[in-house]
Amino acid sequence: MAPEKNMRSLQDELLPSTPGKFKLEQRSSHHRQLYRCFSSTSTMFLWALFLIALTASYLSFHSFIDTGNRYLAVSWGGIQWERQVRNSAKTHRSGGMSVLVTGAGGFVGTHVSLALKKRGDGVVGIDNFNNYYDPSLKKARKALLQSQGVFVVEGDINDSHLLAKLFDVVAFTHVMHLAAQAGVRYAMENPNSYVHSNIAGLVTLLEACKTANPQPAVVWASSSSVYGLNEKVPFSESDQTDQPASLYAATKKAGEEITHTYNHIYGLSITGLRFFTVYGPWGRPDMAYFSFTRNIIQGKPITVYRGKNQVDLARDFTYIDDIVKGCVGSLDTAGKSTGSGGKKRGPAPYRIFNLGNTSPVTVPALVSVLEKHLKVKAKRNVIDMPGNGDVPFTHANISHARTELGYKPTTDLETGLKKFVKWYLSYYGYNHHAKPVNN
Numbered sequence: 409m410a411p412e413k414n415m416r417s418l419q420d421e422l423l424p425s426t427p428g429k430f431k432l433e434q435r436s437s438h439h440r441q442l443y444r445c446f447s448s449t450s451t452m453f454l455w456a457l458f459l460i461a462l463t464a465s466y467l468s469f470h471s472f473i474d475t476g477n478r479y480l481a482v483s484w485g486g487i488q489w490e491r492q493v494r495n496s497a498k499t500h501r502s503g504g505m506s507v508l509v510t511g512a513g514g515f516v517g518t519h520v521s522l523a524l525k526k527r528g529d530g531v532v533g534i535d536n537f538n539n540y541y542d543p544s545l546k547k548a549r550k551a552l553l554q555s556q557g558v559f560v561v562e563g564d565i566n567d568s569h570l571l572a573k574l575f576d577v578v579a580f581t582h583v584m585h586l587a588a589q590a591g592v593r594y595a596m597e598n599p600n601s602y603v604h605s606n607i608a609g610l611v612t613l614l615e616a617c618k619t620a621n622p623q624p625a626v627v628w629a630s631s632s633s634v635y636g637l638n639e640k641v642p643f644s645e646s647d648q649t650d651q652p653a654s655l656y657a658a659t660k661k662a663g664e665e666i667t668h669t670y671n672h673i674y675g676l677s678i679t680g681l682r683f684f685t686v687y688g689p690w691g692r693p694d695m696a697y698f699s700f701t702r703n704i705i706q707g708k709p710i711t712v713y714r715g716k717n718q719v720d721l722a723r724d725f726t727y728i729d730d731i732v733k734g735c736v737g738s739l740d741t742a743g744k745s746t747g748s749g750g751k752k753r754g755p756a757p758y759r760i761f762n763l764g765n766t767s768p769v770t771v772p773a774l775v776s777v778l779e780k781h782l783k784v785k786a787k788r789n790v791i792d793m794p795g796n797g798d799v800p801f802t803h804a805n806i807s808h809a810r811t812e813l814g815y816k817p818t819t820d821l822e823t824g825l826k827k828f829v830k831w832y833l834s835y836y837g838y839n840h841h842a843k844p845v846n847n
């Protein structure tokens with residue numbers, strides 16, 4: 409082949425011999441195809457259908473990815489999960505309740521859930537198992553609940569999708585709302601955790617309750633700390649509660665106001681319970697009686713705060729079994745919510761009760777009782793109470809709860825701490841070396 413001809417054939421392969429013409433021909437053939445395609449209305453209609461189908465499948469693919477991510481990120485959802493929720497919520501007595509217990513992995517939540525389940529009510533728990541204190545204790549409580557047929561969902565009350573799903577799966581008659589950021593002094597360390605759980609979480613939960621059909625009756629944990637700097641003794645529900653001494657107390661007081669608005673606007677039945685320093689088996693390691701016990705056993709010193717003018721601090725310590733009776737009594741007597749479709753249909757009850765013991769005990773006296781039960785002398789380090797949000801004393805007037813709920817505490821501190829120490833030693837033994845907690 410002559411070199412000149414050879415070169416031309418290579419050019420023929422790489423480039424169009426007449427580029428302008430080639431492009432023109434391509435375009436006109438493309439136009440012809442388009443013309444053919446859209447030449448009839450029916451073909452155009454088919455194209456439109458095709459485009460709609462394409463868009464729809466794109467959107468549903470995205471929502472599938474979204475849902476998938478949600479299910480991958482959290483530990484709830486699916487047919488098996490829904491079955492567990494439904495089974496756990498089933499009542500086993502006539503006229504039984506179906507209760508959603510928030511904070512079920514917590515101290516009071518565990519005890520209330522067990523009591524309800526035992527008498528045949530349906531119970532579903534929810535807890536985020538955060539690490540404010542040793543999560544392994546919370547997991548052990550969960551295992552205890554599971555052994556009694558109470559299913560606990562791992563999730564946060566700030567998760568509105570989860571709450572909507574739960575109300576979708578079960579028509580809860582009641583919500584026992586105990587999930588919260590607890591602890592008076594920790595509020596100075598981590599203020600936002602109180603806003604997250606006690607304000608934002610509460611509102612998310614109330615939104616779910618107000619939307620649910622039927623609306624459940626809500627019983628929830630407020631706190632004796634709302635009395636703040638109140639000096640009138642004993643503390644009555646009608647006393648002033650606008651002088652909180654800690655952010656914790658302020659968020660609980662805010663909870664009382666927030667629940668009032670949901671009662672007023674949406675017809676939610678609300679019962680707020682002001683708990684007075686609850687203690688007992690399976691208790692909270694951040695509380696004084698618990699951390700004192702651990703330190704006394706380990707031979708470590710304990711810090712005992714003392715109030716102004718060297719006056720001992722005192723608390724109306726209340727035993728868990730008495731508190732459980734108050735909670736169950738509140739659920740039993742809670743009137744119905746009146747709203748539906750997110751709208752109020754009539755007035756609904758709004759109640760607040762003190763749940764205390766009515767006999768305050770000083771902190772040094774508490775230590776003496778522990779020394780007696782543990783048979784070990786405490787190394788007391790007595791210091792003036794720092795400005796940490798503590799109040800000098802608490803003392804409940806419980807006549808309102810007695811009349812309305814039949815609430816009657818029967819366990820004194822001596823007896824209650826004996827039961828606590830027995831549980832503590834059986835759970836941890838004498839060699840408990842847990843990490844120090846927030847006290």
Ligand SMILES: O=C(O)[C@H]1O[C@H](OP(=O)(O)OP(=O)(O)OC[C@H]2O[C@@H](n3ccc(=O)[nH]c3=O)[C@H](O)[C@@H]2O)[C@H](O)[C@@H](O)[C@@H]1O
Nearest residue numbers: 590591631632633683684685695696711712713721798847
């Ligand atoms: O009744 C309530 O409303 C509150 O009761 C407890 O709060 P608190 O009474 O402060 O209970 P503890 O933390 O167990 O303290 C009891 C007493 O021991 C004192 N204390 C605490 C810790 C410490 O190291 N030393 C010490 O003397 C405190 O000042 C207080 O007077 C709970 O922690 C709150 O969640 C609850 O809302």
